[in-house]
Amino acid sequence: MVSDADLLDKITDYTRKQGGDTAIERLLANVVSQVREFAEARASEIKRLSDIGIALSAERNLERLLERIVDEARRFTRADAGTLYTVQINPATNLPELKFDIMQNDTMNTRQGGTSGNPITLPPVPLVKDGKPNHNNVSAYVADTGETVNIPDVYIAEGFDFTGPRKFDQITGYRTKSMLVAPMRNHEGEIIGVLQLLNAKVPGGERVIPFSDEYVDLIKSLASQAAVAITTARLIQDLQNLFESVIRLVASAIDEKSAYTGGHITRVAGLSMKIAETINETTEGDFAEVKFTPDELNELRIAAWLHDIGKITTPEYVVDKGTKLETIFDRIELIKTRFEVIRRGMIADAMEYKMRLVANGADSEALKAVDEQLAVRLEEVESDKEFVARCNTPGEFLKDDAIDRLKAIAAKTFLLDGVETPYLTENELKNLSIRKGSLTEEERQIINNHVSVTIKMLSQLPFPKKLSHVVEYAGAHHEKLNGAGYPNGWTAERLAIQSRILCLADICEALTAADRPYKPAMPKERAFQILGFMAKDQEIDERLLKLFMEKEVYDRYMVEYKAQKEAETAAATAK
Template sequence: MSRNGVTDSGVRKFKKIIAAACSRFQGAECYAEVLQLCREMEDALENDIESKDDLVEGLTEIGLALSGETRLERLLEMIVDEARVLTRADAGTLYIVDPEGRKLEFSILQNDTMDVRMGGTSGNEITLPPVPLYNSGNTPNKSNVSSYCALTGETINIADVYEAEGFDFTGPRKYDAATGYRSKSMLVLALKNHEQDIIGVLQLLNALDEEGEIIEFSPDVVNIVGSLASQAAIAMTNVQLIQGLKDLLYSVIQSIAAAIDAKSPYTNGHIERVVTITMMIAEKVNSLQDGKYAEVHFTEDELEELKLAAWMHDVGKISIPEHVVDKSTKLETIFDRVALVDARFRLIAEIIKNKQLQETIAALSGGSDPSKLAEIETRYAADLKQLEDDRQYILSCNVPKEFMSDDRIARVKDIASRTYESNGETFNWLTEDEVKNLCIRKGTLTDSERKVIESHAAITHEMLLRLPFPKRLARVPEYAAGHHEKLDGSGYPNGLKGNELPLQARIMAVADIFEALTAKDRPYKKPMKLSQAIKILGFMIKDRHIDGDICKLFIDTGLYMDYAKAELDPSQFEDE
């Protein structure tokens, strides 16, 4: 309590000095002695006011520190630390009300005498069971002092828990009996947010005087800690709101990533695996003590920025047609047109058989000898065999297992140039578009389809630029869109090269390529051996398509093997 800016302790000192002055004035021989007593009174009041000013300044500094802390675990720890400093408490416990409002969960537990620090950043997990706020019959649990505080919001100040009535202190007594500790004075306060909802309970134990003796928590201290509790509750609410927004952002991003992966059953999980590899490399860079990256250290914000970019690196694919993303054969569009080609070849076979039948009937009608009939049968049998060979060849070209050399392309074009007649019309064996697709030298995509696929990087950049990322995450669009850039400038979407490429984009490029090479669920290729994937990375380093230092780090530190053991099929570890 205070009176006109002077605390109760200052008033008590003032009364003592006045009493002494009155007693001594009766026998004083000179005025000087009384004047000295007045000066002592003035000094006592000034010191008390200065002490109060220091306290206000200290609370202000604590408030600023609490409001500036964004890590919830550290914030909770600071609340207990500062409350104990202000009250000279030997021990402190912070409970948090669970989301359902049914129990108090231990968050921080500290005890100097027992040398105990649990929860927060201590690394020591609290295994104590939570305190129920309601009994089995759904009646409020007011027997426990912390639950009573959480239910009522009242501040409880107890001089000695062994003598207090109205609460069940079985727990502290059992603790004392097991450890030799002596629980005595206790101060319990509720933490209320801006809506006056109780979000936690602060419990302080054993206030100490200057000689280290246990004393009761003074009324002045109760008010001070109450102020701290209010600041702490606001800071906690802010951090929880920020964390809630982060969680929401990640949930939305991961939902979008899952939707993109779900568009294709063949790339399902690709984004998540790229995130895994990206963060493995980034965290390894942070741990290096020597070498090229010894001076590189990603901050927590930079790691989060990179992680978000990895999650969003393929967001542009949401606009790419599924039949292009999933094109597993050369003739595939919305469906695989090889079935039409196959039916056409079978139709041509029937046309040849009809011609053979017509010619045979004509020969028989003209009285031809058996040798003529044999010649007709032999000739048409050769045509049918050649047709079947060509049909099987075209079917094999549709599946991208073999590189299309000039000779193979020439044969496709030769087959396509042949004609057949149907209903009085003449048609080529293969259409122009079918020839174009079947002659793709490597893979399944035509140049135009590849450009459609490549456009996803530019679309990713454009989409992410529309999102209001905070300043600390401002480069997410740049990193996400840059995973297909190459050191030699031949990448896309911007053709960046050399030092124009940030380290984060280089890391993502290696992660994206290694995942694509080793993926075991692609429809257009069998799972690649791990050794072969490493060789291809070597070729890409030589061609200056990817960063050799990042790749060397990924391989030499064994990160690639850690990933492979977790994600790849055992057959991919075997030698060719």
């Protein structure tokens, strides 16, 4: 390749051989210099355009992306102002329109939309009016035709209605002059938006000039790259939304299976995030140096939503077992019926015995003795029935003397269709003898197995790198720092802070929940006392519990949760 210097030397030599003078040499040198400067400028612009494209493709936040597109386009063309529209369908008319997404104006010192925090209140621009394309509006025209429009001065331009810019200028004192409007066409050829630039300025100055024709192709290229970046960001966002929807769907499925579990998942997720956010706000103490990134917060949130997914395989009668005898129904009713049969059998036996006594000439004292004996036996049966019913309800710890009495009741028999039948079956005695709660050891193992099922199910999902710890966090919410947890018996060294947060939120919610079938809601003070005992026993993180209590995390979350539920109720009522 011939360099600029070589080219200049060859031209100079040629000029001298042809008898040229120094004036021509200077002219040629000046031309070559200008060509070189132009080529270098174009190469720089193309490289800058390429760099912008790379930067845009790396941005995943849609609001920041849209904002950056306008920033870069304005910087590229030295535009004083810029607007980015995206195409959307009006839900009321089912017709396309242009939505204002970003508005920037340096002279007016305004930035609206995107991450600015200043919403755009302007109504969308319809692409169709009276059944015809809205070609009076320049942005609508570009969106419909795909043509790029470059206007030196909108005040003298023909073919478009610039009433809006003129009114804006009258109100603000601004002067809209040059305008460049380009379609944003993605890789599928679909126009997804419009980029509008206003008032190009001279390099290093404030004077407004027309947009140079040399920028038109570059801006068209930038707009297309931006459209592809937007489409990609939307696709990623759509996939994230789909993933979120699947998670919510799973939670809803568990909710349908058990309202108790569904409420639990929602509250554990919310409480976990409140704990993590509180840690991020902490500037002193044990967690002053701990700061979760947005990706880490999202990873914890996903793990919290999925931590009980394994319960989808747990039988409903185990999850919702409100009494010790409950399966698909509460078997205490069978026992009550059985005791009624026993009672009536005793009455019938006593009547039959009294009839035999009468037939044998017994006196009234003998009959009275039978009645008294019957009354004692009936009172005993009633007492046994009431005791069994009390034992069926999970409450206080069942002591040895209560279990001994249950065994004594179960040892009693009565005749049913001529067959000697125990007051209580072996399975009924086993369930009634549960010392704490409502679950047998086998049922508790079924419940505990939900964690293993959760790990197994989540391990089958191809989580991306940013969610690579979801399985670990979700699967460790029943582990304990002292190694006494399940399913892996991990100790403190193995448990990440996220797992500890999820564990604390899970236990706190379970203790304070008002929608458990097997227990009433526990007062917060009593729940915190139990959490304190667990911290001392190295079951949960003592430092985390201290922060949790000192910063009143539970109270602050419950205020938000109740407000949310009230809003949902109000919205449902309004429908």
